[in-house]
Amino acid sequence: MNATAASGPRLLNRELGILAFNERVLAQAEDPDMPLLERLRFLTIVSNNLDEFFEIRIAELKQLRLRGREPAESRAARDEIVARARRLVERQYALLNNTILPxxxxxxxxxxxxxxxxxxxRAWAERYFDSEVEPLLTPIALDPSHPFPRILNKSLNFIVELHGQDAFGRKAGVAVVQAPRALPRxxxxPPEVSGAPHGVMLLSSIVQGFVDRLFPGMTVRSVHQFRLTRDSDLFVDDEEVTDLREALQGELSQRHYGDEVRLEVSAGxxxxxxxxxxxxFELDEHDCYRVAGPVNLVRLQQIIGLVDLPELKFAPFEPAVPAVLREKDLFAAIRKRDILVHHPYESFSPVMEFLVSAARDPKVVAIKQTVYRTGADSALMQALIDAAQAGKEVTVVVELMARFDEETNINWADKLERAGAHVVYGVVGHKTHAKMAMVLRRESGRDGTKLRRYAHLGTGNYHPRTARLYEDFGLFTANEDICSDVHEVFRRLTGLGQRGTLRQLAQAPFTLHEMVLASIRREAANARAGRKARIAAKVNALLEPTVIDALYEASNAGVRIDLIVRGVCALRPGVPGLSENIRVRSIVGRFLEHSRVYYFWNGGKKDVWxxxxxxxxxxxxxxxxxxFPMRDRKLRDRVIEEAIEVHLRDNVNAWLMDADGRYAQRKPRKGGKRHQAQMELLARLAAG
Structure with a gap:
């Protein structure tokens, strides 16, 4: 039995796996022990995830169908995907209306x-409507001289039924009103108006409450919200493109008007x-979602910021700065030993300081960094701009195709170029997803001055805001072999030529897949020889067929395998004769599990990447x-504990997958101790 037979069609696995992950996230919102406003936050996270699911995944399936290239298995899966998505949406609104709002x-x-x-x-809402809303509205009647307006992706709109005649003698019918994007939703x-200490109004309610003002003398029979989701993927022809940034800028202007995918309308x-x-919109009934509430639940996340009730939120915490990084000379600390940081439990500030201090340090002559997602307001990017303006050699590999961050990255690329930095966009057809930064510093020694390299490598983005929400590791090192490899990877990204040999790093698309397969097969060979063998991995998704097949073979050889896969997993554990020695779990908690860790026993050497x-x-x-490997024994053991073992003990936020691909939340035994990995790490690391 191979991976495909065990796990089913790959498209079915991917799409249903995404929905299954969001079902686990929604379960957090359903948990009565969760702080109430955090339950609302998880509810909105699911809606945000579903938006992207339709914009990208369902849009992709629709494009395949329109082109006549839809595989038979995805045609069969489509009904199941739609039905499961619809059940998920129904659960959301039931939870909102019946539990969270009351x-x-x-x-x-x-x-x-x-x-x-x-x-x-009403008087308060009327004043706001008259002063802030009505001047921005453009009601559009639908008739031969007023065609249906272009509807922006995910925008709030209203369809209005009218009766009567207007000043020109035109009979009323239907009109469309588009909510202004500039106004808060x-x-x-004010409490004295609300009658409650934390009252809020939705913009949609205010527009609906006074929509008749837009059609004087007419009778408004009904008004209903609707929202359209469009295909938001960008297409750039790798073979035809001559200027990636220019091509993307042309595509971005049309992103809001991609092909229609989903219609959401208010119930009734x-x-x-x-x-x-x-x-x-050329959609079918199965593309329509009638919802019992606001058509965009993502907007309700604004309530969390407007309400000052700390007892309804997670307790705040201050990430610790490791003692070794509190030294005045950061580069001296890195020269002494490799330094590991584990976000968000430990602060992201040393990563920022690494680049900010490099920009100011007169001994630093060059800085190189990859940028995938960094945010529109980034102190890190400003540090690179400052360094370039100070005359340092700054090279930035900007990934322009980072989905939904394309415009932000184009803007940073433009600012960096104007500051004098060397900006490149990696390799067309291969997104640059590696997280690397390198600083070259001219230092004095016994033999005179020489250039010394310092590197930071990470599992997550250089994004200070998400570093407080996403779990990731970062490594500071001055190890010459690793720094030489980082230099070589940058050379491959910025120049041309055949690949050289890397000493320590494994790089995709060249050696990373080979390294993973070889490591899995070595564990299988050791198990067959009667030696101890173990594999553990923590990833966001597991879909690659040859890796899955290799894991099945290792399981059959007797290797104990623990997989912590937050999202989509096409492997099926516990299948007799195939994967009896494999366990798969997903951790869904306060922080987004984001790090990727590979652990192979290797005869007791404990290879950790x-x-x-x-x-x-x-x-x-x-x-x-x-x-990148964990060379230092203490750091290696720390990663094993903090990334693997503590999560294997979790019996609160862990979901175990069965042989059919279904998940069940792990619960502590009656009277047993609760183990919540994230909270244990928070107590252990954030305390310093």
Whole structure:
């Protein structure tokens, strides 16, 4: 039995795996022990994930169908995918309406909908509508001289049924009103108006409450929200492109108007209006989601920031700065030994200091860095700009194809170039996903001055904000072999030529896949020889067929295998005669598990690799990725404990997969101790 037979069609695995992950996230929102506003946050995270799921994954399946290239297995899977997505959405709104909103109301957090306004609330909403909203609205009647307006991706819109005649004698029918994008979707209502300490109103309620003002003399029969999701993937022809940035800028301008994929409408909308919208957008009934509440739950996350109730949120924490990094001379500390940091438990500030101090240090002559996601307001990018303006040699490999961050990265590339930095975009057809930074410093020694390299390698992005939410590792090192390899990878990205041999790093698309397969097969050979063998890995996704087959073979050879796969996993554990020695679990908690760790027993040598790469086709063959070994024994053992062993003990946030691919949440035994990996690490590391 091979991987494909055991795990089913790959498209089915991927799409249903994404939905299964979001079901696990939604279970966090359903957990009554979770702080109430955090439950709301998890609910909105699911909605955000589903938006991307439709924009990218479902859009891809639709494109295959339109081109007549849809595989038979994906045609069979489509109905199951749609049905499961619909059940997930229904669970969301049921949880919101029946549990979260009533519970919030008991704490004075109330959403005032237009149908329940008091006179004071209506007067307040009316003043806001007149002064802030109405001047920005453009009602569009649908008739031969007013065609259906272009609807932006994921924008808030209203379809209005009208009756009567206007000043020109035109008979009323249907109109569309598009909500202004410049206005906040959630508004704080003064307590004296609200009657509750934390009252809010939705912009959608205010527009609906006064939409009749837009059609004077007409009768508004009904008004309903709708939202359209479009294909948001960008296409650049690798063979035809001559200027990647220019090509992307052309594509970005059209992203908001990609092909239609999903229609969301408020419950109670007449079938006639749904039919009109579906015809206009060339969608089918199965593409329509009728929802019992706001059509965009993501916007409700704004409530969390507007409400000052710490008891309804996770307790704040301050990430620790490791003692070794508190020294005044950061470079001297790195020269002494390799230094490991584990975010978000340990602070991201040393990574920022590494680059900010390099920009200011007169001994630093050059800085090189990869940029995948860094944010629109980044102190790290500003440090690179400062360094370039100070005359240092700054080279930045900017990945322009980082999905949904393309525009931000183009803007940074432009600013860096204007500051005098060397900006390159990696290799067309291979996203640069590796996380690397290198500083070259001219230092004095016994033999005079020489250039010394310092490197930082990570499993996550150079993004200070997400570093407080995503779990990742980073390594500072001055090891000459590793730094030489980092230099070589940068050379491959910026120049041309045949690849050289790397001393320590494994790099995709060249040697990383080979290293993983060889390591798995070595464990299998050791097990067959009667020696101890073990494999453990922590990744975001596992889909690559040859890696899955190798793991099945290792299991049959007797290797104990523990896989911590947060998201999609095509491997099936516990299948008799195939994967009896494999266990798969997913950890879903306060922080997003994001690090990639590969652990092989190797006869007691304990090979441990940290990487930017998941075990997926795209990471191993179509991206530039690196994996770097933990050479220091203490750091290696620390990674094994903090990335692997503590999560294997988790019986609160862990979900175990069965042989059919279903997940069940692990629970502590009656009277047994609760183990919550993230909270244990928070207590252990953030305390310093």
């Amino acid at each position: 519970a919030l109301a008991t704490h004075g957090v109330v959403i005032h909908l237009s149908g329940t306004w008091t006179e004071a609330q 959630v508004l704080k209502v 909308i007449p079938d006639s209006l749904v039919g009109l919208l579906l015809r206009e 940290l990487s930017s790469a998941d075990w997926m086709d795209r990471n191993l063959f179509r991206r530039v990725e690196v994996a």
